[in-house]
Amino acid sequence: MERRNPKVAIQRGYAVLTADQARQIALEWLKAGRLENAIALGLPEVDDRYHVWRVPLLGGVSGERIGEVVIDAYTSLVVENRSTRFDVLEARLLGRPPEGTPISRRSDRYLLSSLRNxxxxxxxxxxxxxxxxxxxxxxxxxxxxxxxxxxxxxxxxxxxxxxxxxxxxxxxxxxxxxxxxxxxxxxxxxxxxxxxxxxxxxxxxxxxxxxxxxxxxxxxxxxxIWVKPEGAGWALGRGRRFAADRTPLQYKPVTVTExxxxxxxxxxxxxxxxxxxxxDQEAVRQSKIIGDYDRTNVWxxxxxxxxxxxxxxxxxxxxxxxxxxxxxxxxxxxxxxxxxxxxxxxxxxxxxxxxxxxxxxxxxxxxxxxxxxxxxxxxxxxxxxxxxxxxxxxxxx
Ligand SMILES: C[S@@+](CC[C@H](N)C(=O)[O-])C[C@H]1O[C@@H](n2cnc3c(N)ncnc32)[C@H](O)[C@@H]1O
Missing domain, CATH: 3.40.50.150 (Vaccinia Virus protein VP39)
Structure with missing residues (x-):
């Protein structure tokens, strides 16, 4: 594909003249898909064979290219059917494999997840x-x-x-x-x-x-066993009857554990x-629990x-x-x-x-x-x- 210096935009009389304008249009489009905070924009390039601007979309943990927005250079409208769909972008952000990829990841190595927050x-x-x-x-x-x-x-x-x-x-x-x-x-x-x-x-x-x-x-x-301080379960009313008349079989302890x-x-x-x-063996070392810890199963x-x-x-x-x-x-x-x-x-x-x-x-x-x-x-x-x-x-x- 032929890619030219943005000056070509002026020569061709495009409505979208600069990379900044192309970025702004791409950003508005991302907002419509509520993806503007999850995806960064790469450097827009003008493609005068098709009279479009292409704006790379970057995402994932390492900021790799996950799609692009294609903008009609004459009308400044996003060419929807040539831009990466929102659902595809979301799937790629989630690290979901493309359709048809086998799901099984069984291996002898532990695999680090690429999921983001x-x-x-x-x-x-x-x-x-x-x-x-x-x-x-x-x-x-x-x-x-x-x-x-x-x-x-x-x-x-x-x-x-x-x-x-x-x-x-x-x-x-x-x-x-x-x-x-x-x-x-x-x-x-x-x-x-x-x-x-x-x-x-x-x-x-x-x-x-x-x-x-x-x-x-x-x-x-x-x-x-998570123990809550005593008094925590009293408000539920359980145990009040026994506290009052002390008759066997009526005994019901107040629950203070989960x-x-x-x-x-x-x-x-x-x-x-x-x-x-x-x-990541460095992460293993960094995660060591130093000092005091819970020695029993009662917390x-x-x-x-x-x-x-x-x-x-x-x-x-x-x-x-x-x-x-x-x-x-x-x-x-x-x-x-x-x-x-x-x-x-x-x-x-x-x-x-x-x-x-x-x-x-x-x-x-x-x-x-x-x-x-x-x-x-x-x-x-x-x-x-x-x-x-x-x-x-x-x-x-
Ligand atoms: C016991 S609360 C968890 C509170 C949480 N640990 C916290 O500290 O805020 C259980 C939560 O599960 C949510 N929930 C119930 N069914 C759900 C479902 N099918 N999918 C997602 N959330 C659900 C409820 O709305 C509720 O907020």
Whole structure:
């Protein structure tokens, strides 16, 4: 293809005369696809054989060329059918292989993920399908609470809830790298009595999920008990009856713990293999946990509160899990991200993150708060199905 000095634009009488003008048009086009913060523009070139400007689009971790915008030099309009489509750009940013490429990445080497930081709005079961196989190095999450009351629950029944969890756990298995960990914070759920004659029930959600994990190809590794300071569960009312009349059989302890269950994606390789074959041995050294650490499976941590979200986990909990189960630079996924606590901890500890949340109100919180915890870098995050954060004057820098 013949490419000429931009002076040719003047000789030909084009409407688009300079590289800056071409860039501006390309930027507006990217904005229409909400990709302006995820993609950088390369040097525009005029191609006077076809009377167009070509603007390279750069993205991904290494800023490689992932497409181009073609602009009609006479009309200054983007030639849509000759420019790289938005969905193709998004797929390339996510590192998804082109259609037809075999998914399997089984090898004797551990493969470093090329995923960038992502905040995605939507159902994680669907969004996970967009991620490449084995592109995540750690999962830390707390699943939605099952509520038996139809007016609060999106699930028809507890079985329906477990089915959904199974489908998500299965999808996560596909994206999780070989031999790496899925850590889940989960607790039994109290189903209040329907009326004065009825009984309250507790659903043993962690034990039901355990079976699903094992069936879906994970090995059980540890059950860590997160202990909250005493008094934490008293408000639920459980235990008050016994406290008053002390009759045996009525005994019900106040719950001050939650489970942090640790699973490993099943493999015949030892954890030592994960460490030895990790391609970035400097990251392994840099990630060593120096000084004090939790020597037992009982972790004492204050619960957290958030003004918008009713069930966030503490940043300290996410930090411990990420420190113990990942290396610097790893990708940490939270498929039920809430207000993004996992992402905040991952960023603080120099890991990458993939946050998926289906409630727009919580994604809005992430988009608002991300500027506080990431600063300028928040503009380079890939926002999938949602707008990038709004930068207000004076807030960022
Ligand atoms: C227990 S909260 C997680 C809170 C989070 N750990 C934090 O600190 O903010 C579970 C979250 O999962 C979200 N959720 C439920 N079903 C989902 C789905 N199918 N896909 C993505 N998110 C979902 C809920 O909206 C809720 O915010």
């Amino acid at each position: 992502i905040v995605a709005l939507g159902d994680c079961e669907e969004i996970l399908m967009e991620l490449p196989a084995q592109s995540v190095d750690l999962v830390f999450t707390s699943p939605p609470y099952y509520n038996a009351r139809p007016e609060y629950s999106e699930f028809l029944s507890y079985e329906d809830y477990l089915d959904k969890m199974r489908r998500v756990i299965r999808q996560v298995h596909r994206v999780l790298n070989e031999g790496r960990f899925f850590v889940i914070n989960v607790s039994p759920v109290l189903i209040r009595r329907p009326n004065r004659q009825g009984q309250s029930r507790r659903l043993a959600v962690p034990f039901d999920l355990h079976r699903i994990f094992v069936e879906e190809g994970y090995d059980f590794v540890d059950d860590i 489970y942090v269950l640790v699973y490993r994606r099943r493999t015949d390789k030892l954890i030592d293999w994960n460490i030895r074959t990790y391609p 004492y941590i204050q619960p957290a509160y958030h003004p918008v979200h009713p069930a966030v986990f503490p940043l300290e909990l996410a930090e411990k899990v990420i420190r113990y189960y990942s290396f610097k630079g790893d990708v940490v996924l939270d498929p039920f991200a809430g207000v993004g606590t996992t992402g905040k901890a991952a960023w603080k500890l120099e890991r990458r993150f993939v946050l998926i949340e289906k409630e727009p109100a919580y994604v809005d919180v992430i988009r608002e708060e991300i500027l506080e915890w990431m600063g300028r870098a928040a503009l380079e995050v890939l926002y999938f199905n949602c707008d990038p954060p709004q930068v207000r004057q004076g807030l960022l820098f």
